[in-house]
Amino acid sequence: MAMGSFFSNKMATFWCLVFLGIAMAAVGVHCQSTDSLGFITIDCGMDPDSSYVDPKTNISYVSDAGFIDSGINANISGAYVVNNMVRRLKTVRSFPNGTRNCYTITPITQGSKYLLRAWFMYGNYDGLNTQPVLFDVYLGVNFWETINITDPSFFYTAEAIAVASANYFSVCLVNTGKGTPFVSGLEVRPLKNKLYPAVNASRSLVLFKRANLGVEDTYIRYPDDRLDRLWSPWSSPLWTNIATNSTVENLSEDNFEAPTAVMQTAVTPINSSILLLLWDPYPGDVNQYFAILHISELFNIVGTNQSRQFNIFVNGILWLGHAMAPDYLFSDSVYSLTPLGQFSTYNITLQSLSNSTLPPILNALEIYSTMSNSNVPSDAGDIDAMMTIKSSYKIKRNWMGDPCSPEDFAWDGLKCTYSHPNPPKVTALNLSSSGLVGEIIKSFASLGALEYLDLSYNNLTGSVPSALGELTSLKLLDLTSNQLNGSIPSVLLEKSQNGFLTLRLDGNRHLCENGTSCKVTPTSEKKKIATAVIVILCVVIPVIILVVIVILWRVRRLQGSRGGTSVNPQNGGFHKPANQNHQDPLQLENRQFTYVEIKNITNNFQKIIGKGGFGSVFHGCLEDGIQVAVKMLSQSSSQGAKEFLAEAQHLTRVHHRNLVSLVGYCNDGGYLGLVYEYMSQGTLQEQLQGKRQNTRGLSWGQRLRIAVEAAQGLEYLHKGCKPPLVHRDVKTANILLSEPLEAKIADFGLSKAFQSETNTHISTAVVGTPGYLDPEYYNTFQLSEKSDVYSFGVVLLELITGLPPIVQGTENVHIVQWVRQRLARGNIEDIVDARLQGKYDVNSIWKCADIALKCTSQGSHQRPTMPNVVMQLKESLELETSHDTTENMVTYNENLYTEVSDVSQNSVHELENLARMSDVSGPSAR
């Protein structure tokens, strides 16, 4: 390999010190478990809170007590304790109970590369003299290795290199029925990200063999290897050991930083031009192998008539495109970024050229297999929520490692959905009779797919958090026999009354005291009552309210407008005095504003932030500094009153994080106004047209997230409301964005409720916005949820193309037609918004375009439902977020086939030392 510029050894040391200094400063602040090198070194089974410094390596060891709450400590039998034995092998933690027990190792920097190593020495710690002991080790949700302990006096290790997918590593021991799992030590070492370039977020490697060639019995690790890899000795009677005392340096672009102590020794074949390495893969193992050969010339042959040049073959295929002529005292490595091919037996041959006077040389080697990544970790939000729930209530059980994954080891009391390749999500959580003490924490509401939550028979106190109402799929909430107080959040009550949610609240003496409204109607048992309640709540009451408002408004209008003076209506529309009992729970949260208050809030209607069909929208600020948007019905718009009131009516009924929420309303002296939460990033239309100042060009990931959220809002209108609501005016101008770009659907003025039994609704006037209007609805007057689906499909096409629904050109063409024409040629790049500058996962775009075209099918029966759209958009988002732009690396694997003819009889056949040795094993003295 060409030698580029390189640092001298002194310079390298300088940079190393600088690097260590930085690492020290960074980690020293917030953790005790890493030492100054960023090493985490755990002696398992040691007394809790104890620690020591190993005299040989100067590495500090800490007890494992802070990393796990299960298992029992034991000392190995005195018969196996030898002189000078390292302390970490003298104690173990064993796991007689539970199938899976996991360590949670922190602090870890998410996205960084690490070397992980586990040590195992049996030493008859349990006095049972079991042999062999077999169990599995997992890194996170993925199988790492089977530990097969056949000699109680040997140590065994498992090693892996991985990129941290979270701010912790979980290392799990799994009982496979062939002995009690145990562990002696755990070590985690940070690696610079450029090292081991074959390892990335989607590929971890498991060590198969790491050998320092040309030494008889010395293991090398830290401090000789600054990265603390463990190099096992390997020599053979068929090889000549050679050595030097001079330093072997690393090139500055070295991807492996093999330590000089390892590179100073090497082997060459005796009386042969071929050095041969052989190994068998694990039986039935589909994993693929990576090999790294570390090579340096140890003789100064420059200027002599000696030469050393050799080719390297993997199973007869030339591996390196050119002959290797190693540099004197510089470490070079031969490796590939893709796995070696699949073979039943692997052989690597180093064969000297015919004109080379010296045989091939090899200083060290590493062989890795690919870690299976067939198991998908649970949804990251669910993991966080479950971890918080676990620690808040100090739940022990088998709650270790990933909550849902792998499926066989899901936590007790959990049920999850599995739809590979999507991350599993928690659907049921049973914590009945679990001794829970304290308040119901918000984390339960973060389990987005939760359907069943059973917290009965605990000592939970405080009130029922309204955040639980955000769980759109929740079907059962059992809070029986706790010490809860306060009232039931109106969102939950509403769902229960509408028959979506079964609420069990018996045995909470202080719940619903003081006249707070808590009527709960058992749903599943008495459908008739439920239906009656639904009719009353959702049809009769709104109608009455509407009638009252309309009458009132008319009366006020007849009285003439008295703008500017404060009129306090005695009986204004929605409003009921706060101290009055039996309020309708649906309206508890909305506040009534007088016209004067509205004027103050908006600073006399100073700043217009939007204009709708009914009038202007103003920016406002409440007393407590919260920003709001105030929509006023213009006095001239008598026609708008109906829609205006319809919107108010709908908004009091719907509550979802992806629907804009109503803060209050004004109905004062002929002035009608609605006060909403303020969405600082304006409308999606403005964002896409780049109309806003400081507009941040939306990335594809942001666009998709907005699409998912808007779709969830519509899903709620269609499926979460009884009766379902059709928005009828879905468009980018009605999708509002908050400061962190969270999308919320707005403008319910045209929304129509209808009974789902009939499923369609004949409407006499077609409403909507040109470009978004469902052609079927337009032609047949048949309104259904599918009309919204059509409009939403148009929104998706706008997100992909950045174009408006009517594409301007020599002749204006509808966006659906425009996209279909171009996609027919099969080229997605033709339609994608140029502002994305090619930064997107092309599969994600295809998937989204596919959804959009299905949504905009001519016939409504061909269009998907909103829940389906949400699901598919999430898959598209998944593709985008896992899209890795760093894949385009060069590979040295040339895959050229060359015949090896000259395999001489006495070539080295080192099968024994490599075959089937996944573990570095050795005598326990080191």
Ligand SMILES: *[C@@H]1O[C@H](CO)[C@@H](O)[C@H](O)[C@H]1NC(C)=O
């Ligand atoms: C293991 O289970 C047994 C019986 O269930 C129990 O007595 C013992 O305390 C448990 N041991 C540990 C370490 O949890």
Ligand SMILES: *[C@@H]1O[C@H](CO)[C@@H](O)[C@H](O)[C@H]1NC(C)=O
């Ligand atoms: C465990 O190792 C022993 C000795 O190396 C071997 O004979 C045995 O087949 C191994 N067991 C398994 C299940 O791999």
Ligand SMILES: *[C@@H]1O[C@H](CO)[C@@H](O)[C@H](O)[C@H]1NC(C)=O
């Ligand atoms: C390296 O140094 C040691 C002691 O200083 C010496 O015994 C040995 O022969 C030297 N080896 C080489 C290859 O020069």
Ligand SMILES: *[C@@H]1O[C@H](CO)[C@@H](O)[C@H](O)[C@H]1NC(C)=O
């Ligand atoms: C190495 O592998 C190649 C291809 O599988 C095979 O032809 C060759 O005989 C092998 N060499 C040895 C020494 O096993």
Ligand SMILES: *[C@@H]1O[C@H](CO)[C@@H](O)[C@H](O)[C@H]1NC(C)=O
């Ligand atoms: C050996 O032969 C190769 C071509 O076969 C040539 O590139 C190389 O320079 C030669 N080496 C020596 C030392 O002559």
Ligand SMILES: *[C@@H]1O[C@H](CO)[C@@H](O)[C@H](O)[C@H]1NC(C)=O
């Ligand atoms: C629950 O609270 C009651 C009363 O405060 C107490 O007597 C009981 O021991 C508590 N139970 C638990 C499991 O904490």
Ligand SMILES: *[C@@H]1O[C@H](CO)[C@@H](O)[C@H](O)[C@H]1NC(C)=O
């Ligand atoms: C109910 O009223 C009593 C006094 O009348 C008061 O002590 C208690 O805190 C109130 N409970 C709630 C939940 O407001």
